[in-house]
Amino acid sequence: MSIQPGDALPEVPLQRIANGGVETVDTRALFGEGRTVLFAVPGAFTPTCSEQHLPGFVQNFQQFRDRGVDVACLSVNDPFVMQAWGESQGVPDGLTMLADGNAEFTRALGLELDASGYGMGTRAKRFAMLIEDGVVRELFVEAPGEYRVSSAEHMLQQLG
Template identity: 50%
Template sequence: MIQIGDMLPDVTLMEYIETEGQGCSIGPNPVPVRAAAAGKTIALFAVPGAFTPTCSAQHLPGYIERYDELRAAGVDEIWCVSVNDAFVMGAWARDQGTAGKVRMLADGSAQFAQATGLTLDLKERGLGLRSNRYSMLVQDGVVKTLNIEGPGQFEVSDADTLLAQARQLR
């Protein structure tokens, strides 16, 4: 399992872009994790699934609400990672209004979740292999803080916890 002081896994996530921008075409675009994190402070949080109750009602909205404060605390980007495809993550982004605040990164084959060792087996519930719920602060690709939730919990991976940690790292 990934630990504080470890580098992020060298895998590629996917991001659905709705509007063409500098270097980004419309549609799913590859995001090589290590390259995308290089030289930046990233507030990264992972959820078991897009459109799920806790993820949609509490987890993601907290990061949207705390965007300005996280930026003021030195965070360059906020990443939401989920074991869903890029089209689902794009639809969830539209639904939640994340544009310009949270990058919605798809881990469609659970490669990132497996590489971090933070998987959640929900096969018996018909959801397959998912990501555990957690958050981390990453500086230049290195994990600086790590907050892993217990099964069915939402207590330590919230935006307020990560914001307090970002302020301490400054």
């Protein structure tokens, strides 16, 4: 069963590039205070992720910030891939690119996707969630092959 609104996020370490190296940070430190939209993509540099999903959050990043909401992107990739993808997409400072290299967080959420048919192994389903003080308030998981409810535009509508 996957995580649901009202559930606390599981405590799992994730990685990112910070201060010139790999930094491991747990989900409590990342999401324990304040409001954050966390969106996940099946893979960095993949078509829908690179042409629509991440660009939507890049383009609308300031609108989230104006509403006091942080934004983080998650993928089952390594932190170096996430950094390179962020740089190639012009990700602004403050939009956190998170790596879940072994899919531990993704599995703990119950939102894993078997993409082995595409040679990609275990990945995250495409989703977006609003987290407030470490608790999931809203969760939108895409049906396979779709991109609608996890978009930046949809998440902004949920924020009002």
